[in-house]
Amino acid sequence: MRFSSYFLKILLPFVCIGFLGANMNAKQSDPEGEFYLLEGKIGQDKLLLYLEMQKTAKDYYTINAKFSDSDSYFMGQIWEQNLSFVLNEENEIKKITGSVKFDKNHFPILETKIDEKKVNFLPSTHRLNTLKFVRIEFKEKKNIEDRFGQREITYKLEDEMFFIPKSLINTQAREKINDIIALGAKDFKHLKQKIQEKHNEQRAKEWDKLSFNTEYARYFGVDYLDDKILSFKITNYQYFGGAHGNVNISPLSFSLKDGSILSNKSEDLFKDVSDPTLLDLILQALVKYDKGEDAARFLEWGGESRKNISLPSEFYLNEKGIKFIWQPYEIASYAEGFISVVLDFDSLKPFVKENSVYRYLFEK
Structure with missing residues (x-):
């Protein structure tokens, strides 16, 4: 069976840590991360690498990486004490091995081996080469009683938002894009607050009416980036019981010149x-x-x-x-x-x- 990387991703179990308030049935985490655009070369061929690094524990990062001309993701982990890594492709046919170090601006530099060839990836010269993101992962259980008797149901939510920090694109375009992808957040701290408020509002509307297992997931991913266009692929997943949930994807593209939404029709x-x-x-x-x-x-x-x-x-x-x-x-x-x-x-x-x-x- 063929699955896209995003389709596989939504079938993975939710990993939720920490606690929300006094409800011991509620578990939440809001790990943050950064997207980087890196450049490398094999001979005369330029490679663009889309890299996501997410710090999920004190000294632990998860990594998702894909080449700009592919939909296939490489995934792995690194520890701050040992910055070497092995990134395995989803179908486990290929892998990327190497190590990472950070420059004075904390931008990652990768020394890798791909198909037995050494490739160094450096920060891209594109005007926009980094974005920040935050993910919220939430799980809560509820006891109900209905015609089936007493039972426990689960409410799950996973959401993420991206934010463009200061960059070489003009301020007006950056703010206009952030109004859409980050709910108008002015900085990264504000973004974390916005995504939490969004979740709280959704939970308040649905919690008392829940009578079955419910799961929502939304994933953003940078799908294409050059000096003129930033394009995301958005995956939405909903499950309300039954054999499987419903999933769909959609594009969202922006002009980096003025921040306007570009049609993908x-x-x-x-x-x-x-x-x-x-x-x-x-x-x-x-x-x-x-x-x-x-x-x-x-x-x-x-x-x-x-x-x-x-x-x-x-x-x-x-x-x-x-x-x-x-x-x-x-x-x-x-x-x-x-x-x-x-x-x-x-x-x-x-x-x-x-x-x-x-x-x-x-x-x-």
Whole structure:
């Protein structure tokens, strides 16, 4: 079965530490971390590494890392007493080994080995190369009595928010973006307060009415970053009982020039989302995704008989091209998770609107 990194992530158990107030059934943690954009080279090929470091204990960090042209995450841990690490890819086929040290600005510098090649990753020269984030993890139990008798139910919440600290992008753009992604927080301390207030409001609305196990999770991830655009991928998960929860993802992109939200709707990028030549390219990419099968199962999913595949309503950015992602149940079963393909900029250039804000990506 194929799962995206975010789909796997939401199936992991919640890890909650600490206590909230006097309720010994309530457990909460709000670990904070930083996102870094790092640059390295293998020969003449430049590598961009998206790195998240989250301090979850006094001298303990968890690490998530991915290359800018991939959706596959490498995960691991480091201890401050021993800054060496092994990051394993989700499918455990590849790994990154190395060590980390920090410069005078506490920016990480990685000395790594990838496919037996030594690669050093240094701070990127991009105008925006670091963001802060905070995660709130909360779990509380409740005893209820109903027609099934007395029983215990669980309420779980996991949420995270990003915040852009001072950087080389202009103040107005930074504040405008933070108004959206950080609920208008003015600094990192304020962000932690905002996310706690948001949770308290949600709990107050739902707590007395809860009658079944309930779970909410929302994850932000930097999906693409250059000197003009910052784009997030947001994963939302909800569970209200039953065989499984519901999960969906969505993009959220910003202009680093003025902080405005950029459309990720396919109809705003392409001249004609029904262009048969464009759709045939997408279908051929799905054939490759399906390891050479004829992709008929995607056209026949749900008992339908389509002549061609439909574009997802939204698109995502990738270092190599445009990424198309279908939600669970759109063209395949829930068990397959998110199905995604990437088409390079050159292949898609003839179909892109001339006035699109993303047009410069197709002119490289």
